[in-house]
Amino acid sequence: MLDLLQAVLDGVLFGATYALIGIGFTLVFGVMNKLNLAYAAASIGGAYCGLLVMGYATSAAPAWAVFLAAFLAGGVLGYLVYLTCFHFIPLASPLATLMATVGMLLLIDEIIVHATDGMPKAYPAMFDDEMLRMGEFTLRGDLLLVFTVSVVCMVGLLALLYRTRLGLATRAVSEQPVAAQLCGIRVTRVNAATFVITGLLGGIAGAMIGASVGTLSPLLTTPLTVKGLIVTVIGGLGSIPGAIVAGLLVGGFENLFQQYRGVTERDLYVMLLLFVFLVFRPGGIFSPRGGRD
Amino acid sequence: MKALALAVTAALTSLALGLPSGAAAQERTVKIAGMGAKSGVVRSFGVNSEAAMLAAADEINKAGGVKLGDGTRGKMVVEFFDDRCTAEEGISVTRRIASADFLVIVGPTCSNVAEPQFGILQKKVGDASDSGLQMPIFTDVAIKGGLAKISEWAFRNVPSEATMYSSLFNYVRTEYPDVKTVYGGVEEDFAHSRATWYAVMKDRANANGFKVLGESKWLLNDTNFATQVREIKKANPDAIAISAHPFTTCGVLKEMQRQGVKPKVLIGLSSSSSLETLEGCAKQAEGMIIPTSFAPVNPKAIAAAKATAKFKGNADLHSMAAWENMFILKGVMESEKVLAKPDSLQADRRKIRDGLAKLKTTDGLLGTTKREDREAEKPYVFVRAKNGQWSVYHNPL
Numbered sequence: 001m002l003d004l005l006q007a008v009l010d011g012v013l014f015g016a017t018y019a020l021i022g023i024g025f026t027l028v029f030g031v032m033n034k035l036n037l038a039y040a041a042a043s044i045g046g047a048y049c050g051l052l053v054m055g056y057a058t059s060a061a062p063a064w065a066v067f068l069a070a071f072l073a074g075g076v077l078g079y080l081v082y083l084t085c086f087h088f089i090p091l092a093s094p095l096a097t098l099m100a101t102v103g104m105l106l107l108i109d110e111i112i113v114h115a116t117d118g119m120p121k122a123y124p125a126m127f128d129d130e131m132l133r134m135g136e137f138t139l140r141g142d143l144l145l146v147f148t149v150s151v152v153c154m155v156g157l158l159a160l161l162y163r164t165r166l167g168l169a170t171r172a173v174s175e176q177p178v179a180a181q182l183c184g185i186r187v188t189r190v191n192a193a194t195f196v197i198t199g200l201l202g203g204i205a206g207a208m209i210g211a212s213v214g215t216l217s218p219l220l221t222t223p224l225t226v227k228g229l230i231v232t233v234i235g236g237l238g239s240i241p242g243a244i245v246a247g248l249l250v251g252g253f254e255n256l257f258q259q260y261r262g263v264t265e266r267d268l269y270v271m272l273l274l275f276v277f278l279v280f281r282p283g284g285i286f287s288p289r290g291g292r293d
Numbered sequence: 294m295k296a297l298a299l300a301v302t303a304a305l306t307s308l309a310l311g312l313p314s315g316a317a318a319q320e321r322t323v324k325i326a327g328m329g330a331k332s333g334v335v336r337s338f339g340v341n342s343e344a345a346m347l348a349a350a351d352e353i354n355k356a357g358g359v360k361l362g363d364g365t366r367g368k369m370v371v372e373f374f375d376d377r378c379t380a381e382e383g384i385s386v387t388r389r390i391a392s393a394d395f396l397v398i399v400g401p402t403c404s405n406v407a408e409p410q411f412g413i414l415q416k417k418v419g420d421a422s423d424s425g426l427q428m429p430i431f432t433d434v435a436i437k438g439g440l441a442k443i444s445e446w447a448f449r450n451v452p453s454e455a456t457m458y459s460s461l462f463n464y465v466r467t468e469y470p471d472v473k474t475v476y477g478g479v480e481e482d483f484a485h486s487r488a489t490w491y492a493v494m495k496d497r498a499n500a501n502g503f504k505v506l507g508e509s510k511w512l513l514n515d516t517n518f519a520t521q522v523r524e525i526k527k528a529n530p531d532a533i534a535i536s537a538h539p540f541t542t543c544g545v546l547k548e549m550q551r552q553g554v555k556p557k558v559l560i561g562l563s564s565s566s567s568l569e570t571l572e573g574c575a576k577q578a579e580g581m582i583i584p585t586s587f588a589p590v591n592p593k594a595i596a597a598a599k600a601t602a603k604f605k606g607n608a609d610l611h612s613m614a615a616w617e618n619m620f621i622l623k624g625v626m627e628s629e630k631v632l633a634k635p636d637s638l639q640a641d642r643r644k645i646r647d648g649l650a651k652l653k654t655t656d657g658l659l660g661t662t663k664r665e666d667r668e669a670e671k672p673y674v675f676v677r678a679k680n681g682q683w684s685v686y687h688n689p690l
């Protein structure tokens with residue numbers, strides 16, 4: 001029983017990394033009603049850029065500096081993704097932007113592969129060796145940091161959305177883009193700002209994931225994209241708190257299934273969980289209330 | 294004077310008509326196709342194999358090329374194809390190569406490509422009822438045991454993991470008498486790592502008197518190894534054998550460090566004795582022992598590694614097998630009197646196949662390789678991660 005609880009606890013904490021990716025997916029969907037499938041790849045790309053910029057491998061820059069570089073690189077990548085996949089592509093066609101982001105996912109993945117020859121790169125971590133002991137249980141210090149960062153990001157994003165003019169404009173564009181435009185809000189600028197903000201968040205997500213895994217590899221992009229989407233759907237499309245709760249939930253369930261059914265069946269049950277939500281609660285845990293539209 | 298004028302006229306006429314001069318007519322190309330993963334997460338394997346093949350071809354050409362059956366010299370030309378480490382792409386690439394004028398294929402990288410690829414070759418040579426491809430393939434990387442038996446056109450120059458791990462566990466038993474138990478860690482969804490744990494490491498550990506306490510499993514894309522390492526910790530083994538590729542090997546080693554798991558002996562998968570592991574987790578891999586069929590331990594091996602580096606590749610057990618293959622093929626082409634002419638293509642392919650099948654031994658960078666049933670029994674050493682580098686730990690031969 002103790003093993004089971006510990007496994008679930010490990011999973012819940014690791015789920016914080018899924019939550020960070022889920023927040024990015026959900027924010028773009030909430031504002032533009034579009035899925036950005038390149039988000040996880042761009043987040044890992046941001047982390048790679050951070051590593052490259054700081055030249056960690058040679059000069060051993062402090063971890064926080066690498067994280068900061070990843071944060072900034074993530075913002076730049078977010079804007080580039082917006083320009084290439086959304087700005088010049090007709091937004092009225094949902095499939096066009098979706099496929100553009102799929103292409104961008106593959107492109108970023110392949111750029112990383114070509115730049116690194118697919119070799120894993122050591123990534124710095126903070127509190128990596130710290131283990132919080134609570135009786136029989138242990139908690140990883142670095143995952144507690146990721147969890148804290150997820151919560152801080154959520155609070156920061158909610159504050160941005162509900163306490164600033166940019167947030168007001170973002171919500172207006174999200175709810176009624178035409179009316180927002182008629183009120184003088186520059187929709188394209190708000191959309192671009194959303195991508196930069198999610199990109200910055202993606203940079204943090206990439207850095208936190210790199211730090212918690214200890215290594216960066218192109219192998220990370222596809223599983224994170226899948227997990228991020230699952231988290232977004234289970235949490236409720238467009239719900240930031242939902243993404244966090246769903247991230248932790250998926251992480252916990254993943255380890256629970258692994259403990260009971262083994263690693264080869266684990267993902268099968270996670271998909272089954274998604275299926276259950278789609279059937280019985282298609283709007284997710286925090287399904288938004290139905291509006292006038 | 295009249296004769297000289299005639300000769301000059303003849304030479305000018307031949308130039309005007311675009312006929313090749315004597316030397317140009319004598320030079321032929323011997324086209325060799327390389328194939329392997331040059332995209333995706335195993336890209337480094339393809340990049341290194343290609344570099345080694347180009348470097349070997351360069352060296353062979355500088356020394357005069359290949360002496361062909363009619364006495365002319367042939368220049369070795371290498372073209373490398375990306376199979377993306379997927380079976381469908383591998384088969385498509387193989388068919389494309391077979392339909393062109395390549396004499397032989399060196400590759401592929403992945404065992405999950407080699408297995409179906411060998412399956413589309415003719416099973417038995419000369420079987421008129423079998424319409425499979427008649428194309429010799431000389432594998433450098435795909436290491437899963439026993440693959441060459443699929444077709445008589447398939448040959449491999451990869452080390453025998455059964456022999457290497459048998460020797461390694463025997464060495465551990467002798468050198469570490471207090472090591473009695475072994476626990477395995479296996480990347481469950483990758484052909485090579487899975488086969489190596491279940492069919493090789495586990496079996497060899499048992500055969501050498503170790504008690505195998507169990508195994509923890511994970512997948513190639515996994516990022517969280519807390520549960521698996523907890524299982525290992527609970528079993529408290531004396532030795533841990535990890536049959537996984539560098540990305541997850543590093544993930545597991547980092548989790549072992551977090552949870553304070555310190556075995557007396559740490560054993561790794563042959564493919565992990567590469568730069569990738571050191572790039573990912575040099576500190577955590579410190580002390581890991583791996584058997585490998587290449588290490589720069591003699592002048593020949595050092596020179597091969599340097600030549601490969603000029604073509605932007607790293608020398609490891611896989612890429613250096615590609616290097617060796619090129620020299621073995623040169624010898625076979627010369628002994629079998631290959632012509633490398635467009636009209637002798639199929640006959641040349643058959644000659645190369647027959648020549649490879651005749652070989653009982655070949656020269657390798659670490660010494661003589663024994664050959665049996667189209668498979669190799671290569672010399673090997675044990676390397677250990679030390680101060681961020683792989684250094685030779687023991688030479689059992």
